[in-house]
Amino acid sequence: MRLSDVQHQPRAISILRRSLSSGRTHHAYLFEGPEGVGKQMAAKALAARLLCLSPDIPADADACGTCASCRLLARGNHPDFHLIERRLHKLHPDRTIRAGKGLFLVVDVIRTFLIEPAGTKPAVSSRRVFLVDEAERMNEGAQNALLKTLEEPPGQTCLILVTSSAERLLPTIRSRCQRVAFGLLPPEFVARQLGQRLNLPAADAEALARLAGGRLGAALRWHRAGLLDAAQEAAQSIARLERGGVTRFSQELIEAGTALATRLAQADSQQEHHVEGEDAEDSGASEGGGDEMIDEEAVAVSGRRGGASALGTSELRDALKLVLMLVAAVYRDALLLNVGGPAALHLAAQRPLTESISQRTSAAHLDTCIRAVAHAERMLDRNVTPALVGEFLGAALVGAAPVPIVD
Numbered sequence: 001m002r003l004s005d006v007q008h009q010p011r012a013i014s015i016l017r018r019s020l021s022s023g024r025t026h027h028a029y030l031f032e033g034p035e036g037v038g039k040q041m042a043a044k045a046l047a048a049r050l051l052c053l054s055p056d057i058p059a060d061a062d063a064c065g066t067c068a069s070c071r072l073l074a075r076g077n078h079p080d081f082h083l084i085e086r087r088l089h090k091l092h093p094d095r096t097i098r099a100g101k102g103l104f105l106v107v108d109v110i111r112t113f114l115i116e117p118a119g120t121k122p123a124v125s126s127r128r129v130f131l132v133d134e135a136e137r138m139n140e141g142a143q144n145a146l147l148k149t150l151e152e153p154p155g156q157t158c159l160i161l162v163t164s165s166a167e168r169l170l171p172t173i174r175s176r177c178q179r180v181a182f183g184l185l186p187p188e189f190v191a192r193q194l195g196q197r198l199n200l201p202a203a204d205a206e207a208l209a210r211l212a213g214g215r216l217g218a219a220l221r222w223h224r225a226g227l228l229d230a231a232q233e234a235a236q237s238i239a240r241l242e243r244g245g246v247t248r249f250s251q252e253l254i255e256a257g258t259a260l261a262t263r264l265a266q267a268d269s270q271q272e273h274h275v276e277g278e279d280a281e282d283s284g285a286s287e288g289g290g291d292e293m294i295d296e297e298a299v300a301v302s303g304r305r306g307g308a309s310a311l312g313t314s315e316l317r318d319a320l321k322l323v324l325m326l327v328a329a330v331y332r333d334a335l336l337l338n339v340g341g342p343a344a345l346h347l348a349a350q351r352p353l354t355e356s357i358s359q360r361t362s363a364a365h366l367d368t369c370i371r372a373v374a375h376a377e378r379m380l381d382r383n384v385t386p387a388l389v390g391e392f393l394g395a396a397l398v399g400a401a402p403v404p405i406v407d
């Protein structure tokens with residue numbers, strides 16, 4: 001792993017190189033930014049550089065790649081590199097911790113795998129490096145426990161917290177770290193990556209990249225969950241809207257959201273097991289009922305409060321928002337065609353539909369439709385029931401309900 005392999009993050013990488021060349025590396029970094037834009041790659045590259053044993057390379061250069069430390073790291077068994085991630089709970093000495101679902105980085109995991117080893121001497125390199133992935137998954141107890149290590153870092157220790165939701169970390173944690181912000185990737189780069197990694201047709205890769213707006217991680221996840229199939233369904237629902245009525249449109253929207261939520265949960269679960277390469281104990285995590293841990297996770301993931309009755313509601317709302325994004329994309333494309341601008345459509349595959357909408361709809365109404373979708377999103381945020389949101393949207397799209405200009 002080399003910092004020079006991290007693409008399209010010049011600001012973040014230059015902060016890290018400056019920090020390395022000054023010879024005063026921080027004892028804690030917070031790598032923050034959207035999902036899948038190179039944060040983890042950069043964290044591993046920084047770790048490799050901090051652990052590298054070669055005396056001959058310039059301070060701000062990448063790790064040498066050939067010393068004993070670099071070789072251990074490449075083999076995945078460097079004794080001074082500690083990857084702290086949720087599935088670590090399965091290696092915890094306490095059975096009750098092992099039996100948990102690992103939805104959070106709990107205090108026992110942080111204590112056993114981070115705080116305690118941080119107090120011990122490094123084995124090979126001049127320091128220990130702890131990379132905390134999904135740092136926002138540390139619950140409050142874990143964050144509080146970590147705070148002390150951040151305040152008085154033991155000897156040669158470097159912590160790299162990686163997160164796509166820095167706002168979910170305690171302000172006291174954030175303020176003790178050198179913050180390194182990662183930005184969005186250029187959509188063309190995301191599209192190329194999708195094409196190469198998934199062997200996707202160019203049109204699909206471009207559509208996903210445009211929808212994900214520079215977040216490669218989101219694009220990959222959405223692909224695993226079949227988002228473009230959902231786009232096809234959303235387009236068909238819109239096509240049927242004028243004949244089928246508002247209530248049916250609302251039902252279809254909710255069905256599409258439910259199906260997408262299920263596929264996202266399956267995709268996430270498969271991804272975790274793909275990484276782990278073993279057991280499937282969590283595979284039902286987002287389905288079924290009665291498990292309060294699911295609720296807790298739902299709340300944590302969305303950052304919203306949810307009651308006991310809100311089981312899975314958060315996942316459904318998140319998926320519904322994606323469906324709304326697809327609906328908005330259809331109308332944006334129709335507007336693009338309508339105003340005759342450069343026709344780089346969001347959903348090129350749905351062009352026949354967007355063309356027909358654009359031919360029979362004024363630009364002003366298309367604009368209203370786009371605002372209606374934005375309003376529907378805000379309704380979801382305010383916990384309006386999906387059925388009501390769907391009915392409002394259907395009515396607004398056919399011009400039968402007013403859309404607030406400001407809300």
Ligand SMILES: [Zn+2]
Nearest residue numbers: 052064067070
């Ligand atoms: Zn090296």
